[in-house]
Amino acid sequence: MRHTLSVVVENKPGVLTRVTSLFARRGFNIDSLAVGTTEDPTLSRITIVCSAAETPIEQITKQVHKLINVIKVQELDPADSVDRELVLFKINAAPERRHEIIEIANVFRAKIVDVGRNSVTIEATGATDKIDAMEDLFRAYGIKEMARTGKIALTRGRES
Amino acid sequence: MSERITGAEALVRCLEAEGVDILFGYPGGVALPIFDALYDSKQVRTILPRHEQGAVHAADGFARATGRCGVALVTSGPGAANTITGIANAYMDSIPLVVITAQVSTAVIGTDAFQEIDITGITVPITKHNYLVKDVAELPEIMKEAFHIATTGRPGPVLIDVPVDVSKGELDFAYPDSVNLPGYKPTYKGHSKQIKQAVSLITRARRPLLYVGGGVISSEGAKELKELAELMQIPVTTTMMGKSVFPEDHHLWIGMPGMHGAKYTNYAITEADLLIAVGVRFDDRVTGKLAAFASKAKIIHVDVDPAEIGKNKAVDVPIVGDAKNVLAGIVAELRKTDAESKSEAWVAVIDEWRKQFPLHYGGHEAGAAGEHLFPQYVVQRVSELTKDRDTIICTEVGQNQMWACQYYTLRHPRSWVSSGGLGTMGFGFPAAIGAQAGRPDALVIDIAGDGSIQMNTQELATAKINGFPVKIVILNNGYLGMVRQWQELFYGRRYSASVLPQDCPDFVKLAEAYGCFGVRVEKPADLDAALQAAFDFDGPAIVDCRVVGEECVYPMVAPGASIDEMLGGVPGCPVSEMLDDDILEEVWE
Numbered sequence: 001m002r003h004t005l006s007v008v009v010e011n012k013p014g015v016l017t018r019v020t021s022l023f024a025r026r027g028f029n030i031d032s033l034a035v036g037t038t039e040d041p042t043l044s045r046i047t048i049v050c051s052a053a054e055t056p057i058e059q060i061t062k063q064v065h066k067l068i069n070v071i072k073v074q075e076l077d078p079a080d081s082v083d084r085e086l087v088l089f090k091i092n093a094a095p096e097r098r099h100e101i102i103e104i105a106n107v108f109r110a111k112i113v114d115v116g117r118n119s120v121t122i123e124a125t126g127a128t129d130k131i132d133a134m135e136d137l138f139r140a141y142g143i144k145e146m147a148r149t150g151k152i153a154l155t156r157g158r159e160s
Numbered sequence: 161m162s163e164r165i166t167g168a169e170a171l172v173r174c175l176e177a178e179g180v181d182i183l184f185g186y187p188g189g190v191a192l193p194i195f196d197a198l199y200d201s202k203q204v205r206t207i208l209p210r211h212e213q214g215a216v217h218a219a220d221g222f223a224r225a226t227g228r229c230g231v232a233l234v235t236s237g238p239g240a241a242n243t244i245t246g247i248a249n250a251y252m253d254s255i256p257l258v259v260i261t262a263q264v265s266t267a268v269i270g271t272d273a274f275q276e277i278d279i280t281g282i283t284v285p286i287t288k289h290n291y292l293v294k295d296v297a298e299l300p301e302i303m304k305e306a307f308h309i310a311t312t313g314r315p316g317p318v319l320i321d322v323p324v325d326v327s328k329g330e331l332d333f334a335y336p337d338s339v340n341l342p343g344y345k346p347t348y349k350g351h352s353k354q355i356k357q358a359v360s361l362i363t364r365a366r367r368p369l370l371y372v373g374g375g376v377i378s379s380e381g382a383k384e385l386k387e388l389a390e391l392m393q394i395p396v397t398t399t400m401m402g403k404s405v406f407p408e409d410h411h412l413w414i415g416m417p418g419m420h421g422a423k424y425t426n427y428a429i430t431e432a433d434l435l436i437a438v439g440v441r442f443d444d445r446v447t448g449k450l451a452a453f454a455s456k457a458k459i460i461h462v463d464v465d466p467a468e469i470g471k472n473k474a475v476d477v478p479i480v481g482d483a484k485n486v487l488a489g490i491v492a493e494l495r496k497t498d499a500e501s502k503s504e505a506w507v508a509v510i511d512e513w514r515k516q517f518p519l520h521y522g523g524h525e526a527g528a529a530g531e532h533l534f535p536q537y538v539v540q541r542v543s544e545l546t547k548d549r550d551t552i553i554c555t556e557v558g559q560n561q562m563w564a565c566q567y568y569t570l571r572h573p574r575s576w577v578s579s580g581g582l583g584t585m586g587f588g589f590p591a592a593i594g595a596q597a598g599r600p601d602a603l604v605i606d607i608a609g610d611g612s613i614q615m616n617t618q619e620l621a622t623a624k625i626n627g628f629p630v631k632i633v634i635l636n637n638g639y640l641g642m643v644r645q646w647q648e649l650f651y652g653r654r655y656s657a658s659v660l661p662q663d664c665p666d667f668v669k670l671a672e673a674y675g676c677f678g679v680r681v682e683k684p685a686d687l688d689a690a691l692q693a694a695f696d697f698d699g700p701a702i703v704d705c706r707v708v709g710e711e712c713v714y715p716m717v718a719p720g721a722s723i724d725e726m727l728g729g730v731p732g733c734p735v736s737e738m739l740d741d742d743i744l745e746e747v748w749e
């Protein structure tokens with residue numbers, strides 16, 4: 001089962017290590033991790049996607065919450081949150097295939113950010129399944145390199 | 161008002177402000193500025209152990225015996241590395257410690273400088289929190305936070321790594337009087353709705369049981385626990401960490417549960433219809449097979465650490481809060497209901513089990529007479545001879561520890577110092593030194609195995625020189641006994657690496673080498689006099705008891721079995737066959 005956790009922490013050195021090593025120690029696999037500052041410069045938000053096979057997610061949430069520098073931990077309900085991921089694909093693109101690739105990129109509202117002699121680099125943002133779908137399609141052409149940021153997410157507009 | 165002083169001086173001022181009067185410290189290059197500053201302190205007495213592991217265990221023993229925060233100070237690199245076992249030990253048992261490690265200067269951190277070690281990195285998983293002080297101006301605030309974190313909520317060790325340039329640097333000193341930790345707000349007061357729910361279960365229960373652990377000791381909740389137990393006549397079982405919080409000569413105390421729990425204790429858990437778990441963590445050494453543990457009971461779980469509730473066992477009524485506070489809340493609520501205890505028959509049943517399945521050894525109930533010196537008998541005599549004295553029992557790890565659990569009768573909170581979660585051999589003796597440092601008037605005894613004691617005997621010098629008259633009673637069986645027991649039961653008696661020569665070292669001479677008193681006992685008839693001589697001696701003493709080597713700790717629950725399936729001791733039979741139908745009807749429905 002996959003879970004998305006949003007963890008607000010004090011913006012201090014070493015905090016990320018504390019959080020991630022706790023996952024490792026308790027046998028939770030981290031699928032993706034994204035960190036950045038929040039509206040308050042003294043705080044950072046860590047978004048973690050993890051799979052919990054057996055141990056309930058509640059246990060890891062409680063353990064994370066115990067860390068002194070952690071202010072808030074929330075499991076995000078997909079129905080009640082917005083999430084995005086940014087990705088860069090560098091795709092094999094001989095001149096004769098370039099057109100098709102650009103076409104696909106357009107369908108997904110992705111952007112061409114670089115064109116080389118035999119490659120095209122595409123930037124896209126979206127929910128994880130959209131990015132997965134693009135990745136699937138581009139595999140047919142050969143993905144030379146890919147970088148994904150990992151998911152970031154916020155709860156929807158009801159004021160919390 | 162502030163004043164310009166060095167970081168090292170500031171650190172000492174902070175310790176003084178925290179009321180620290182004893183610290184266990186071992187110096188080294190980058191720690192010297194701090195030790196130099198300590199030289200002038202009129203309040204803080206620095207005790208030099210002989211190994212940094214000894215320093216941390218001593219601080220830990222001090223904390224367990226006094227309820228105050230223990231403090232250890234060591235140098236960087238090897239000094240810091242030597243504290244790890246001690247820190248992990250305190251972490252597993254939730255003991256409040258502040259461990260200060262000196263560090264190489266900030267300018268060279270990360271370059272593998274001489275005696276550099278990433279101690280904050282290493283101790284992330286075994287501290288409640290830790291700090292690397294990068295700027296001398298932060299030192300007072302960090303010290304304040306460290307003591308606050310170590311001693312509040314669920315207590316635990318906090319480490320502060322202080323680079324040498326920080327301790328030499330200068331600051332305008334002022335000790336903060338409050339902390340600002342937005343992410344750290346322990347819950348002390350139990351939720352009133354949950355307390356009401358607990359009370360309603362308690363008033364209805366016919367076979368209730370209090371299952372109590374170290375959390376009640378750290379919250380100083382002995383009085384409230386006793387009130388609840390007596391008010392509703394609820395039998396009490398204390399885990400190894402909970403030992404001493406309930407008087408063990410009380411008719412409602414029913415022993416220690418788990419792997420080496422008595423049969424009557426484990427039967428009681430198995431048959432209970434309500435388990436009131438307070439300050440316990442459902443450790444696997446207690447529960448055995450989880451699914452079978454208290455499987456007929458509704459469970460109320462009280463703990464100050466929300467992460468413990470539901471971690472191993474699903475509960476019916478979770479109450480996050482301080483044990484003392486919540487127990488008091490439950491008692492107050494119960495008094496309003498004027499409910500009466502329904503457990504009279506249940507208490508009688510457990511008493512009956514206690515008669516049928518007593519702890520026993522050596523083929524007889526209380527193997528006093530005869531030629532053979534049984535280790536259990538030694539513990540019983542220690543218990544008897546010290547029953548009117550203010551005594552603190554420390555233990556090593558292994559059979560000695562379990563026999564101490566089974567055969568010593570504890571009467572006062574904080575009279576028990578033993579390594580639970582980590583099970584650290586070599587803990588008992590340095591911890592006893594710490595306990596004695598904190599409780600100078602108490603008789604402090606380390607019940608030891610011949611293997612464990614050899615892990616930290618260098619501390620005999622510390623005990624001798626600082627005038628800590630700790631007594632070591634060695635149950636010298638010539639084996640790493642607990643290992644031998646497992647090899648006997650589960651490895652076909654192949655005693656691989658578990659045999660120790662009973663006369664190497666000569667513990668009497670070892671004691672004498674350190675200027676302490678030593679005496680050897682081989683026969684039961686000589687035991688009392690030897691123990692008494694050691695207890696009366698004005699200094700540290702070793703009593704080397706040459707006990708029967710092949711004794712096992714019984715009863716025993718094999719790993720993975722459920723706790724009512726016990727090996728050894730008086731043979732059991734199914735509960736239903738042990739009781740007549742009338743009782744069955746009255747107590748079980």
Ligand SMILES: Cc1ncc(C[n+]2csc(CCOP(=O)(O)OP(=O)(O)O)c2C)c(N)n1
Nearest residue numbers: 558559560583585609610611612640641642
């Ligand atoms: C530091 C450490 N190493 C190893 C163990 C594993 N261990 C548990 S009990 C035991 C034997 C203890 O022997 P001894 O101290 O002689 O006590 P006895 O069981 O004979 O009473 C060992 C080796 C441990 N608990 N701690």
